[in-house]
Every structure is written in structure tokens, then in C-alpha cells.
Amino acid sequence: MNKLPTIPQDELKLRLSRLQQALQVLKLDGALITHHTDRLYFAGSLQNGAVFVPKQGEPTFYIKKSKERVLQETIFPVDEMGKLKEIGQQIEQKYGRIERLGIAEDVTPYKWVNDCKQGFHQVSIERLTMVIRRIRAVKSTYELENIRQSAKKVDAVMRQIPQFLKVGMTELDLVAEIEYHLRKQGNYNLYRVRGYNQELVLGMVAAGERATVPSFFDGPASGLGLSVAHPQSASMHQIEANQPILIDIGATTEGYLIDQTRVAVIGCLSEQLEHAYHTSGKILRRVESLIKPGMAWEVPYLHALEIATEEGLGEHFMGFGADQVKFLGHGIGLEIDELPILAKGFSLSFEPGMVIAIEPKFTFPGIGVVGIENSYVVETDGLHPLTETPEDIITI
Amino acid sequence: MNKLPTIPQDELKLRLSRLQQALQVLKLDGALITHHTDRLYFAGSLQNGAVFVPKQGEPTFYIKKSKERVLQETIFPVDEMGKLKEIGQQIEQKYGRIERLGIAEDVTPYKWVNDCKQGFHQVSIERLTMVIRRIRAVKSTYELENIRQSAKKVDAVMRQIPQFLKVGMTELDLVAEIEYHLRKQGNYNLYRVRGYNQELVLGMVAAGERATVPSFFDGPASGLGLSVAHPQSASMHQIEANQPILIDIGATTEGYLIDQTRVAVIGCLSEQLEHAYHTSGKILRRVESLIKPGMAWEVPYLHALEIATEEGLGEHFMGFGADQVKFLGHGIGLEIDELPILAKGFSLSFEPGMVIAIEPKFTFPGIGVVGIENSYVVETDGLHPLTETPEDIITI
Numbered sequence: 001m002n003k004l005p006t007i008p009q010d011e012l013k014l015r016l017s018r019l020q021q022a023l024q025v026l027k028l029d030g031a032l033i034t035h036h037t038d039r040l041y042f043a044g045s046l047q048n049g050a051v052f053v054p055k056q057g058e059p060t061f062y063i064k065k066s067k068e069r070v071l072q073e074t075i076f077p078v079d080e081m082g083k084l085k086e087i088g089q090q091i092e093q094k095y096g097r098i099e100r101l102g103i104a105e106d107v108t109p110y111k112w113v114n115d116c117k118q119g120f121h122q123v124s125i126e127r128l129t130m131v132i133r134r135i136r137a138v139k140s141t142y143e144l145e146n147i148r149q150s151a152k153k154v155d156a157v158m159r160q161i162p163q164f165l166k167v168g169m170t171e172l173d174l175v176a177e178i179e180y181h182l183r184k185q186g187n188y189n190l191y192r193v194r195g196y197n198q199e200l201v202l203g204m205v206a207a208g209e210r211a212t213v214p215s216f217f218d219g220p221a222s223g224l225g226l227s228v229a230h231p232q233s234a235s236m237h238q239i240e241a242n243q244p245i246l247i248d249i250g251a252t253t254e255g256y257l258i259d260q261t262r263v264a265v266i267g268c269l270s271e272q273l274e275h276a277y278h279t280s281g282k283i284l285r286r287v288e289s290l291i292k293p294g295m296a297w298e299v300p301y302l303h304a305l306e307i308a309t310e311e312g313l314g315e316h317f318m319g320f321g322a323d324q325v326k327f328l329g330h331g332i333g334l335e336i337d338e339l340p341i342l343a344k345g346f347s348l349s350f351e352p353g354m355v356i357a358i359e360p361k362f363t364f365p366g367i368g369v370v371g372i373e374n375s376y377v378v379e380t381d382g383l384h385p386l387t388e389t390p391e392d393i394i395t396i
Numbered sequence: 397m398n399k400l401p402t403i404p405q406d407e408l409k410l411r412l413s414r415l416q417q418a419l420q421v422l423k424l425d426g427a428l429i430t431h432h433t434d435r436l437y438f439a440g441s442l443q444n445g446a447v448f449v450p451k452q453g454e455p456t457f458y459i460k461k462s463k464e465r466v467l468q469e470t471i472f473p474v475d476e477m478g479k480l481k482e483i484g485q486q487i488e489q490k491y492g493r494i495e496r497l498g499i500a501e502d503v504t505p506y507k508w509v510n511d512c513k514q515g516f517h518q519v520s521i522e523r524l525t526m527v528i529r530r531i532r533a534v535k536s537t538y539e540l541e542n543i544r545q546s547a548k549k550v551d552a553v554m555r556q557i558p559q560f561l562k563v564g565m566t567e568l569d570l571v572a573e574i575e576y577h578l579r580k581q582g583n584y585n586l587y588r589v590r591g592y593n594q595e596l597v598l599g600m601v602a603a604g605e606r607a608t609v610p611s612f613f614d615g616p617a618s619g620l621g622l623s624v625a626h627p628q629s630a631s632m633h634q635i636e637a638n639q640p641i642l643i644d645i646g647a648t649t650e651g652y653l654i655d656q657t658r659v660a661v662i663g664c665l666s667e668q669l670e671h672a673y674h675t676s677g678k679i680l681r682r683v684e685s686l687i688k689p690g691m692a693w694e695v696p697y698l699h700a701l702e703i704a705t706e707e708g709l710g711e712h713f714m715g716f717g718a719d720q721v722k723f724l725g726h727g728i729g730l731e732i733d734e735l736p737i738l739a740k741g742f743s744l745s746f747e748p749g750m751v752i753a754i755e756p757k758f759t760f761p762g763i764g765v766v767g768i769e770n771s772y773v774v775e776t777d778g779l780h781p782l783t784e785t786p787e788d789i790i791t792i
Contacts, residue, residue, distance in 0.1 A: 002609050002620055004627065036593040036612070040625055047627070048593055048612040066610035066618070066719060073624050103506065109592050110509040111501035111523070127507070176579035183572035188626040189585055190597045196505050197432040197444055201586045213398050214462035216432070216444035222462070228400055228469050229436055229651025229730065230584040231443070255625025323462060334625070 005254070007044040009075050011142050015042050015135065016059065022131045023055040023102065030054045030095065031102040031128055032087075034112060037192055037334050038104055038132055040255065045073035049081045052091050060094065062087060084112065088119025097121055102128030107194060133194075137331050137339040138353035144377055146256035147332070147355060147386055151375065153251035154258055155388040157181045165396055167241050167266050171234035172226065175205050178249060187251045194335045203250050203259070204233045208243035211369040214323040218337070220361045221246060221319070221369040242267040244368040247394075248359075255334045259357040260387045261373030264394035273370050274393075276362035279311045280372040281391055283360040287328075288376070291383050297346035301328040304360055313362055320363040329358035332375060354378040355386065401650070403440040405471050407538050411438050411531070412455065418527045419451040419498065426450045426491065427498040427524055428483075430508060433588055433730050434500055434528055436651065441469035445477045448487050456490065458483060480508065484515025493517055498524030503590060529590075533727050533735040534749035540773055542652035543728070543751060543782055547771065549647035550654055551784040553577045561792055563637050563662050567630035568622065571601050574645060583647045590731045599646050599655070600629045604639035607765040610719040614733070616757045617642060617715070617765040638663040640764040643790075644755075651730045655753040656783045657769030660790035669766050670789075672758035675707045676768040677787060679756040683724075684772070687779050693742035697724040700756055709758055716759040725754035728771060750774040751782065 019042060023031060031053045033039050036046040042059075043051045047070040049063040062081035063070045070078055079094075081087060092098055098120055103113060106129040117123055139147070157178055164177045179189055179202055191200040198218060206213075206223035215222035215232040223246075224235040239245060248261040263269075263277060286307060287300040308317035318325050326345075331338030332355055340346070340354055356378065361371025374387040415438060419427060427449045429435050432442040438455075439447045443466040445459040458477035459466045466474055475490075477483060488494055494516055499509060502525040513519055535543070553574055560573045575585055575598055587596040594614060602609075602619035611618035611628040619642075620631040635641060644657040659665075659673060682703060683696040704713035714721050722741075727734030728751055736742065736750055752774065757767030770783040 002606060004620065004622075004624055006624055034592075036595075045624060046593070046612060048614075065612055065614070068610055068719070069612075069627060073627075105507035105510070106505055108506050109502055110499065110504050110506050110521070111525070112592060113506040114501070125506070129507070172579060172582065176576050179579065179585065180572050180576040183568060183575065186568065186622060186632060188597065188622050189575070190595060190626075192595075196430075196508060197442070199432075199586060199588075201584065210398060214464055216442060216461055216465075218444075218461070224398055224400065226400075226582060226584050227650045228402055228441060229648070230586075231400065231465060231469075236582060252625070254623045323464070 003072060006073050008142055011140060012044050012075050014140070016053065018135045019053055020056055022135065023053070026102070026126070026131070028055060028100045028102045028126055029098045032116070035104055035107040041136055041334060043074045043076055045070045047073065050087060051076070052095070054095050062090065084115040085118045087116055088123065092121060098123055100124050100126050102126045102131070104129045104132055106196070133339045136333055138351055139333060139355050139377065143256060143333065144355070146253040147258055147375070149253035150251040150256055150258035151386050151388050153182060153185045153187055153253070154249060154260055156185060158262060158389045161264060161394055162396055165264060165266065168238050170236050170238050171206055171210070172236055174239065175202060175234040178202065178205065182251055191250055191252070191257060192335045194337050198337065200336060202233065204246065204248040206234060207239040207245040208368045209366050210235055210237060211244070211246045212320065212363050212365055214319070220325055220327065220359065221248070221363065239266070242269065244269055244273055244370045246369045248373060250336065257332050257336055258375050258386065259332050259336060259373060260375060260389060261359055261371055262389060262394060263370050264396065266396040268395065269393065272364070273368065275311070276313055276316065277370045277372070277393060279308060279313055280360040280362065280370065283307050284358060284372060284374060287358055288383050291350055291378060293352050293378060293380060294349050297340045297342055297348050297350065298344050300342050300358070301326065301344055304328050316362040316364055318361060320365050328360060329356050331355060332357050350378050352378055352380050399468065402469050404538055407536055408440050408471050410536070412449065414531050415449055416452055418531065419449070422498070422522070422527070424451060424496045424498045424522055425494045428512070431500055431503040433590070437532055437730060439470045439472055441466045443469065446483060447472070448491070450491050458486065480511040481514045483512055484519065488516060494519055496520050496522050498522045498527070500525045500528055502592070529735045532729055534747055535729060535751050535773065539652060539729065540751070542649040543654055543771070545649035546647040546652055546654035547782050547784050549578060549581045549583055549649070550645060550656055552581060554658060554785045557660060557790055558792055561660060561662065564634050566632050566634055567602055567606070568632055570635065571598060571630040574598065574601065578647050587646055587648070587653060588731045590733050594733065596732060598629065600642065600644040602630060603635040603641040604764045605762050606631055606633060607640070607642045608716065608759050608761055610715070616721055616723065616755065617644070617759065635662070638665065640665055640669055640766045642765045644769060646732065653728050653732055654771055654782065655728050655732060655769060656771060656785060657755055657767055658785060658790060659766050660792065662792040664791065665789065668760070669764065671707070672709055672712065673766045673768070673789060675704060675709055676756040676758065676766065679703050680754060680768060680770060683754055684779050687746055687774060689748050689774060689776060690745050693736040693738055693744055693746065694740050696738050696754070697722065697740055700724050712758040712760055714757060716761050724756060725752050727751060728753050746774050748774055748776050
């Protein structure tokens with residue numbers, strides 16, 4: 001009774017072969033996977049420890065806690081992990097001398113790397129973040145199925161919103177209802193973010209001008225939040241009639257996230273906001289027909305900016321003033337900030353299997369934020385939608 | 397309208413003086429505070445960026461996002477943060493040559509430190525984690541007041557539990573109710589954990605033998621969880637009559653956490669479990685009269701183990717078998733895993749102002765986990781309770 005579904009074996013074998021291929025191209029002797037999400041991805045378990053992946057042959061899961069559970073979850077041999085300073089010895093005893101070791105430098109703490117280096121005879125630490133992130137950006141059928149389940153969860157709660165959205169409720173009241181309904185569907189209310197110092201619960205829900213308040217969060221809209229300790233998303237302020245209510249939320253299934261944004265209003269929106277909302281739709285239609293494998297990640301942003309400018313909305317596009325961002329969307333998967341990054345300056349190309357959230361939004365200082373965010377999978381013939389919720393403004 | 401309460405100026409000045417004193421003792425030229433929680437603590441804002449604290453004189457908040465908000469939140473001068481590789485130049489232009497720079501090595505990513513080093517003329521990176529954690533372990537009146545508010549939130553929801561706890565509801569259903577009621581009180585459903593690869597939502601709620609399932613989480617009880625991606629706390633299994641239901645939850649106010657555990661049951665518990673529960677109470681009474689400033693952190697654990705053994709419960713104390721931990725409690729504050737650590741091998745001493753959660757628990761394989769967790773503040777005359785909820789088993 002105390003078992004949970006595990007990641008399919010073939011899935012783990014495919015992921016391993018892609019990582020080992022990359023290690024061979026980069027002439028690395030192996031990789032040490034330290035981060036829980038990377039470990040879940042490559043070894044099927046986020047039980048605590050570290051996974052050594054040699055450039056060829058079988059990896060080892062060095063486990064700190066819990067051994068009982070990792071044995072149920074991973075397909076690789078498991079060994080107990082000693083102190084950080086000794087893991088190098090453990091690895092070299094089993095695999096021989098390691099001269100070049102890849103580590104995800106963006107997430108592994110400084111202490112971790114420095115302590116761990118001491119156990120190896122003489123090792124050079126090589127950066128592996130982009131390799132890992134590029135492998136993870138291309139999703140399998142199994143991963144897409146989970147993201148589709150998450151899309152259904154979010155859609156189900158969005159369809160319930162007319163039942164509980166009322167004038168005078170606080171933004172937090174609205175979030176409490178959304179989270180409650182998602183939880184009842186088996187959702188886990190923590191949304192993993194890879195970026196240092198980034199964190200997220202649910203997403204971002206805010207009404208009127210509070211949605212225009214920026215924060216530490218790397219997105220086009222943030223919200224005021226509850227305190228200086230939690231300065232993002234819903235606040236304790238009340239929702240009023242005729243305010244745009246930005247509902248940018250996600251859900252998870254087996255850790256896989258969907259991300260979508262809709263706008264609700266109790267009453268009606270001004271013509272200006274309606275126009276901006278429809279421009280978001282126009283941008284989505286353009287990029288839906290545009291994106292194909294091989295295209296550079298920045299191209300959709302440039303087209304979106306062109307449409308926004310044509311519609312007289314350039315200075316409101318993706319934030320306003322100093323907080324405007326040159327960005328249109330992002331990859332999603334086990335984390336909310338995966339590759340690709342649909343932003344100016346990114347010349348890497350879309351590949352079949354990439355999953356992206358595209359979120360054209362418009363910020364009007366003192367008034368609010370409107371926009372639509374849909375998620376898609378890139379296939380050989382172009383974008384296919386994953387989001388299930390209709391795009392209309394939810395009008396109460 | 398878009399303002400939130402900030403951390404009092406005097407509070408920030410006191411924290412700064414304690415850090416600068418430590419820097420002088422360690423002969424460091426300054427500290428670079430990179431982690432959001434440390435930045436909130438020392439500079440009053442977790443807007444994204446980094447804070448340079450010189451060994452004397454005024455710090456600078458180098459801001460990435462959002463400048464508008466950090467200006468409302470911090471009392472220190474704000475400057476825009478360029479690329480990571482350039483922050484060293486920015487700092488040395490303003491403060492002169494920095495030869496020894498303290499960084500929290502446990503949380504700052506490897507890439508961050510390595511990139512940042514490049515901007516300095518020639519800098520030696522020094523470990524600052526224990527200094528920061530020891531300063532943060534001693535709480536002010538302001539911090540205690542926030543923790544007391546959090547204790548009230550948790551107490552309010554615990555008093556509502558008899559209204560919604562029913563046979564046949566899933567563990568997740570119970571969590572959904574608890575989270576909903578906490579949210580309505582202004583709670584933020586993310587509980588910051590400092591440890592690498594540790595994360596937490598709400599705490600840990602599980603019934604019967606599922607509470608005995610271990611996980612990656614560094615605690616005496618974990619729970620099965622929802623999936624291999626979220627393998628901790630509540631599962632989708634139903635709660636049955638006469639099972640011990642472990643409710644180990646927290647709440648936050650201005651980021652400050654309380655942590656408490658109670659046991660509920662629909663029906664009644666076996667004599668064995670009742671005995672273990674009362675032994676938890678006996679242990680708490682002993683350590684309440686025992687702990688004084690100057691005592692080593694490991695002493696309460698040793699006394700607790702002695703009582704557990706006397707009561708014939710030694711092998712069930714704080715886990716069972718390979719997953720038993722030599723630990724009794726932990727500091728709480730902005731993070732759930734602060735200092736002190738009440739565990740074997742810790743010879744540092746309690747100080748007035750430290751806030752600790754003490755959690756004697758007993759694990760019975762195949763049956764469940766029972767225990768009580770209370771939070772306390774250490775004062776000059778000993779422990780004073782912060783937890784408000786009565787200790788009796790919640791019997792439905």
C-alpha cells in the first residue's frame with residue numbers, strides 16, 4: 001500500500017543515454033547530479049543524495065536518505081553516501097580516476113562543490129547546467145501526458161471560478177479557493193523554480209493596479225503579496241468590480257507543471273483593456289502559426305513586439321517602464337523556468353518535444369495587467385496546444 | 397495602498413552591527429549577502445540582488461529586481477546590479493580593495509561565487525554560513541512577536557479540526573482543509589528550508605503506518621506523499637478509525653514560522669500508542685525544566701533518550717531502524733531548519749533569545765507515529781512556551 005508509481009524504466013534509460021552522449025562529446029569522465037529535480041529526472045528519485053553518471057556504463061545513486069525509498073524508485077545501483085569530502089573516494093574506488101567532472105553549477109552550492117572536490121585525487125569541475133537543461137527541455141510522451149493531466153486540473157478549477165469569485169473578497173480569499181480546489185484534485189502546492197532566489201506558490205493572482213506591482217520574481221507581472229517576506233502574488237486587498245483580475249496559475253502531476261493565464265472581471269473591462277486582451281490573442285495566433293523546429297527562440301518575441309507596437313501598445317507590453325522585460329515565454333516541465341527562453345538575444349533553436357508557455361501581457365500603471373498565457377508542445381509541424389481553458393475573459 | 401509593513405529600522409541596524417562585529421573579529425573586509433532569506437534578514441528586503449556589507453560603514457543593496465520595491469523596504473543605499481562578473485568592480489570602486497570576502501557557502505551556488513570572484517582584483521572567499529546562522533538564531537522582540545502570531549494561526553486551525561476530520565477522507569483532503577483555513581488567516585503556504593534539496597509545504601500530515609514512511613526530508617517522520625516528485629507528507633490514502641493522525645504543521649507571519657505537532661484520532665488509540673504519546677509529554681516536561689542558557693545543545697537529546705529508554709521505547713524514539721535520528725529539535729525563524737540543532741554531538745550553547753521546536757516522537761512500524769512538538773523561546777531563566785494549542789490527543 002505504501003508504493004507510488006515510478007518513472008518508467010525505458011524513460012530513465014533514454015534520459016541516461018542522452019546525458020552520457022553529451023558527456024562523451026564534452027570529453028567529461030562523468031557527471032555528479034546533486035540537485036533534487038535533476039536527480040528525479042535522471043535517476044527517478046529525489047530522495048536525498050547524489051548520482052554519479054560515468055561517461056559510459058552504469059550510474060550509482062549515493063543515498064543519504066531514504067535508502068528504503070530510493071530502492072523502490074531508481075533503476076540504478078544504490079550505495080550509501082558518506083561525508084561530502086569522501087564521495088570522491090567512493091566514486092574513484094568504483095570507477096577509477098575522474099579528471100573532468102560535470103556539475104550543475106547554477107544550483108549546486110559552493111560548499112558542496114568545494115567539499116566534494118577534496119575526495120577526488122585531482123579533479124577539474126566542469127559546468128554542466130546548459131547540457132542538463134537542454135536535455136530536459138525536450139519532453140517524452142510520458143512527460144507530455146503528465147503535463148496534459150496538469151492542464152486538466154487547472155481547467156477544472158478555472159471553470160469553478162464563477163462560483164466563488166465575488167466583489168469584496170480579498171485576493172488571498174480567491175487564492176485560498178483556487179488552491180483548495182487544486183489540492184482536492186491531488187495537486188502539490190509548490191512550484192519548483194530553478195533560478196537562485198526564485199520561489200513560487202500557485203502562480204500569481206492579483207486584481208487591478210496591484211497586479212502591476214513588480215517584485216523579485218522574474219516575470220512580467222508580480223503582485224503585491226502578503227508581506228516583505230512574501231512580496232509576490234495575492235495580497236490582503238479586496239477585489240473590486242470592473243477590475244481586471246489576473247489569474248496566472250499552474251498545477252502539477254508527477255511533478256510536471258502546466259502554466260496558464262486568464263483574466264476575470266466582475267462587471268466589465270474598459271475598452272483599452274479589452275483591446276489589450278484581444279491583442280494578446282492576436283499575438284498568440286501569430287506565434288502559433290509561426291513557431292517551427294529550427295526557428296530561433298527570440299523570433300516569436302520580436303513578432304509579438306511588432307504586433308504590440310502596431311496596436312499602439314508597445315510601451316505596455318510585458319511590463320511598463322523600468323520593469324518592462326524583453327521576453328515572451330519560457331519552457332515548462334519539472335520546473336517553471338525551463339528552456340527554451342523566448343526572449344531577445346536567444347539564438348538557439350526550437351526542437352520537437354519542447355514545451356513552452358507563451359504569455360503576452362500588457363501592464364497599465366494604476367489600472368492593472370491583462371493577458372493570456374497558453375502552453376504548447378513543439379512538434380515537427382509546429383505548435384500544438386496543451387492548455388484546455390477557453391480564452392474568453394471570465395465575466396461575472 | 398500598495399505598501400506593506402517593513403522591518404523596523406532599529407531592528408535592521410542592530411542586525412547589521414552584529415554582523416559587522418563578527419566580520420571584524422574574523423578579519424574579513426566585508427560580506428556579500430546573496431541568499432534571499434539572509435538578505436531579508438540583514439537588509440529588510442528579499443527583492444533580487446546582493447547586499448555588500450563592509451566591515452564598517454554603510455552597506456549597499458545591489459538590486460536586480462525590483463528597484464521600486466527595494467527602495468520601499470531597505471534602509472541602505474541602493475545601486476543597480478550589473479552582471480555577476482562585474483559586481484566585484486562595483487564594490488571595489490565604492491569601498492576600495494576587498495581581500496577577504498565572506499559568503500554563505502551553504503546556499504550560494506558555485507557559479508555565483510565563481511563568476512562574482514572575477515570582478516574583484518584578487519579576493520579570497522571565506523565561509524560565513526555559521527556566522528550568519530548564529531546571529532539569526534537569537535531572536536528580537538519583533539521576531540518573537542511574529543512567531544507568536546504564527547502560533548495563534550496554527551492554534552486556530554487546530555481548534556477547527558474536529559469540524560472537518562472524518563473517517564474516509566484522504567490525508568490530502570485533511571491537508572486541503574488545514575491549508576485553506578490557514579490561508580484565510582493570511583498564511584503563505586511555503587515554508588522556507590535552508591538545507592540543500594530540502595523543501596516543505598505546510599509540514600507533515602499522515603495517518604497510521606504511512607506516517608512511518610521515511611523520505612528525503614530531514615525529520616523523524618515523513619509520510620508517503622503524492623508522487624515520486626513529491627514524496628513527503630499527505631498521500632491520497634484514506635484515514636481510518638483508530639489510527640494515529642500525525643499533524644505536524646506550521647504557519648508564517650512576516651516570514652516567521654512556528655512549528656508544532658499534535659496527534660488526532662477518530663475513535664481511540666492503543667495503549668501502546670497512548671503510552672508513547674504520554675512519554676512525549678514527559679520528555680517535554682523534563683527538557684522544559686532543564687534547558688538554560690549555557691547548556692550544550694546536545695544535552696536535551698541525551699535526557700530525552702534516557703526517558704524513552706526507561707519507558708521501554710528506545711528503539712521507537714525519533715524514527716525506527718535505519719531511519720532513526722539522533723535528534724530532538726531545531727531552531728525556527730525565517731527558516732524551519734535554523735540553529736540551534738538539538739542533536740548528539742553539538743556542544744555549542746543555548747543563548748537567551750533562541751527559539752526552538754522540540755519534537756519527541758515515536759515510530760511504530762506498520763502502525764504509525766505519535767508525538768508532541770512545542771516551540772519555545774530560551775530566556776535567562778529557562779524555556780518559555782510559544783505554542784498555544786493544548787497537548788491532549790484530539791479525539792473525534
